[in-house]
Amino acid sequence: MNFHAHETTVIDSPCEIGEGTRIWHFSHIMANCKIGERCNIGQNVVISPDVVLGNNVKIQNNVSVYTGVTCDDDVFLGPSCVFTNVTNPRSGVNRRGQYDKTHVGKGATIGANATIVCGHNIGAYAFIGAGAVVTKDVPAYALVVGNPSKQIGWMSEYGSRLHFNAEGHAVCGESGERYRLVDEGVRKELASAVADAGKTS
Numbered sequence: 001m002n003f004h005a006h007e008t009t010v011i012d013s014p015c016e017i018g019e020g021t022r023i024w025h026f027s028h029i030m031a032n033c034k035i036g037e038r039c040n041i042g043q044n045v046v047i048s049p050d051v052v053l054g055n056n057v058k059i060q061n062n063v064s065v066y067t068g069v070t071c072d073d074d075v076f077l078g079p080s081c082v083f084t085n086v087t088n089p090r091s092g093v094n095r096r097g098q099y100d101k102t103h104v105g106k107g108a109t110i111g112a113n114a115t116i117v118c119g120h121n122i123g124a125y126a127f128i129g130a131g132a133v134v135t136k137d138v139p140a141y142a143l144v145v146g147n148p149s150k151q152i153g154w155m156s157e158y159g160s161r162l163h164f165n166a167e168g169h170a171v172c173g174e175s176g177e178r179y180r181l182v183d184e185g186v187r188k189e190l191a192s193a194v195a196d197a198g199k200t201s
């Protein structure tokens with residue numbers, strides 16, 4: 001076993017947990033989960049059956065990751081954020097096995113206490129503000145807040161607001177990485193492309 005689980009963690013079999021992952025007090029990992037390497041799973045977290053998490057996923061306290069949710073590498077789930085997996089639950093109706101899917105793309109952040117209504121995907125590096133209620137797909141790099149959540153801007157991979165100029169260019173104030181606004185959304189410019197542009201200008 002190359003991961004650390006606090007003695008109060010409950011881990012059902014079978015499941016896969018990657019090297020270097022740490023799981024803290026009173027958390028429950030249910031059967032058939034696949035958890036990547038170097039993840040940090042906080043206190044009082046439930047990972048439901050069949051959930052797949054990538055590498056370096058950080059989950060803060062009091063989060064339930066329900067069946068139907070998948071998180072790519074480097075996803076951050078803020079404290080007490082909420083996933084759902086049934087749109088119209090009724091106590092008297094059994095909808096087991098009809099769970100809606102929610103995919104969280106690489107590097108995305110879900111803020112504290114946000115709710116993701118199931119069946120909507122969060123794009124890579126999207127940022128969901130604290131307390132937002134997501135009811136639609138969120139594009140890659142988009143920053144959304146509020147209930148129902150609305151896009152108020154764009155965020156860099158580093159987690160800084162991107163301010164695009166009239167030509168559709170922006171530079172991350174923290175990392176210096178460059179971004180372009182194109183028809184489909186935001187694209188990060190590769191370091192080699194930036195260097196080439198510098199040579200010709």
Ligand SMILES: CC(C)(COP(=O)(O)OP(=O)(O)OC[C@H]1O[C@@H](n2cnc3c(N)ncnc32)[C@H](O)[C@@H]1OP(=O)(O)O)[C@@H](O)C(=O)NCCC(=O)NCCS
Pocket residue numbers: 078079110111112113127128129130131132145146152161
């Ligand atoms: C969304 C967020 C990244 C915006 O940060 P920011 O770029 O510094 O934004 P500002 O504080 O300048 O706010 C910009 C506007 O958005 C509003 N706003 C900011 N965060 C908001 C939120 N979560 N929900 C609703 N509105 C929000 C502000 O009130 C402000 O509105 P105004 O222009 O009408 O005055 C930040 O507020 C947030 O929610 N971070 C998540 C924190 C978190 O959950 N961390 C978890 C680990 S501890």
